[in-house]
Amino acid sequence: MKLTTHEIAQVINAQNDYTQLPDVPLHKIEFDSRLIEAGDLFLPLQGARDGHDFISTAFEKGAQLTFSEKTVPEPHLLVEDNLKAFQKLAKYYLEKTKVPVIAVTGSNGKTTTKDMIASVLAQDFMTYKTQGNHNNEIGLPYTILHMPEATEKLVLEMGMDHPGDIDFLSQLAQPELAVITLIGEAHLEFMGSRENIAKGKMGITAGLHGELIAPADPIINAYIPENQKITRFGVSGEELYLTKLIEHKDRLTFETNFLNTEITIPVPGKYNATNAMLAAYVGQHYGISEAKIKSALENVNLTRNRTEWKKAKNGADLLSDVYNANPTAMRLILETFQSIPKNEKGRKIAVLADMLELGPTAPELHKGLLDTLDFTKLDRVYLYGPLMKNLADSATDQPVSYFSSLPDLEKALLEEIEPQDQVLFKGSNSMKLSAIVDKLV
Numbered sequence: 001m002k003l004t005t006h007e008i009a010q011v012i013n014a015q016n017d018y019t020q021l022p023d024v025p026l027h028k029i030e031f032d033s034r035l036i037e038a039g040d041l042f043l044p045l046q047g048a049r050d051g052h053d054f055i056s057t058a059f060e061k062g063a064q065l066t067f068s069e070k071t072v073p074e075p076h077l078l079v080e081d082n083l084k085a086f087q088k089l090a091k092y093y094l095e096k097t098k099v100p101v102i103a104v105t106g107s108n109g110k111t112t113t114k115d116m117i118a119s120v121l122a123q124d125f126m127t128y129k130t131q132g133n134h135n136n137e138i139g140l141p142y143t144i145l146h147m148p149e150a151t152e153k154l155v156l157e158m159g160m161d162h163p164g165d166i167d168f169l170s171q172l173a174q175p176e177l178a179v180i181t182l183i184g185e186a187h188l189e190f191m192g193s194r195e196n197i198a199k200g201k202m203g204i205t206a207g208l209h210g211e212l213i214a215p216a217d218p219i220i221n222a223y224i225p226e227n228q229k230i231t232r233f234g235v236s237g238e239e240l241y242l243t244k245l246i247e248h249k250d251r252l253t254f255e256t257n258f259l260n261t262e263i264t265i266p267v268p269g270k271y272n273a274t275n276a277m278l279a280a281y282v283g284q285h286y287g288i289s290e291a292k293i294k295s296a297l298e299n300v301n302l303t304r305n306r307t308e309w310k311k312a313k314n315g316a317d318l319l320s321d322v323y324n325a326n327p328t329a330m331r332l333i334l335e336t337f338q339s340i341p342k343n344e345k346g347r348k349i350a351v352l353a354d355m356l357e358l359g360p361t362a363p364e365l366h367k368g369l370l371d372t373l374d375f376t377k378l379d380r381v382y383l384y385g386p387l388m389k390n391l392a393d394s395a396t397d398q399p400v401s402y403f404s405s406l407p408d409l410e411k412a413l414l415e416e417i418e419p420q421d422q423v424l425f426k427g428s429n430s431m432k433l434s435a436i437v438d439k440l441v
């Protein structure tokens, strides 16, 4: 990011005398101290642990400055709230660089649609996009501040856990174009109703300066702002719709009412044809030729292994979250999983594996998960890996099973999981829980 110490201090209204600090450019900003490199800015966040506890580690790894909510010996910018300062800096950076933002949200398909839009725009523009699941109040500013200096278009995915989340992200990012992929049923327990989900997703207009592309679903009609330019998609008769769909095992060919060519995408599923149709329309909006749109979509690089619910062969619901194997992400996904109502006559099972590269405090960080496990919600907990042994040893009087070998864990789960169960899988990629998920689906 192209920002200097004094510029950042002024933007975030640092409370300490920063003029004593050298006014030098910062390399990048990180909240995970494991990612700190020479010349970086550290951002202590309140995760599973207080990020301030890792300021010294960040400087050992070469950080040259840190945000801080308290006076510390290291070179720092003192602010009341590190996260708010981070978000304010991201908003400032977008205003300074004037990089146009295309925002994408929706109950399902937003990650695929984001990837497809970025693939199309990259044909003519230097394009950067949300990486992994960085689509919330921490991930979105992180994406903005990590975009390469030559970026010409920024495609930002906006996720919603609670009402108002999207309004906040839209006001921060000020998009010039927004896409809503679908108003679904995703976990009504947080949002209460489909109407609330619709209202929440329409929050994307809060900071929108241009056109909204949204489903024909009438549930959003009540939330369309006055004078909002909107293009609806869906069935024949809407402004955008599919006119032909030929599904193959691992690819799909479709046509639309607004393109003069057929398009093939390397994934099946009618919903993916719709996602690709939206990406094609965005490409057309930015003047990209049909030939380039067609080529981009045929070669799109989709984010794999998204945090999504999968159905096991026996009908059980599996939630496999392979992102961010850090203590905070583990806590957040456990809290989410525990708060979702069980299926009728079904059980809730958590399968947790080691989080790697957590340094010397790793045993405590694993043991510390005990206060997140809610055994009034969880029926069974399966723990796997030497570090998770620390958690298993501190949960002796609970329905917890420990495994040191993946085949033994797999065998136990194949015998245990019933059709009505919900099962969470979370751990570092190299612990290979995904291999068990792949056998179950």
Ligand SMILES: N#Cc1c(NC(=O)c2cc(S(=O)(=O)N3CCOCC3)c(Cl)cc2Cl)sc2c1CCN(Cc1ccc(O)cc1)C2
Pocket: 031, 032, 033, 034, 045, 046, 047, 048, 049, 050, 051, 054, 057, 133, 134, 135, 136, 138, 139, 140, 324, 326, 327, 328, 329, 332, 357, 358, 359, 360, 361, 362
């Ligand atoms: N708590 C905590 C820790 C981390 N948390 C996070 O990175 C983090 C992740 C997330 S997240 O959920 O992964 N995520 C961020 C991006 O957008 C999507 C959501 C969030 Cl929301 C917040 C935080 Cl603070 S990373 C990390 C710790 C604690 C230990 N750290 C390594 C370390 C261990 C021992 C040492 O002595 C020094 C460092 C690494």
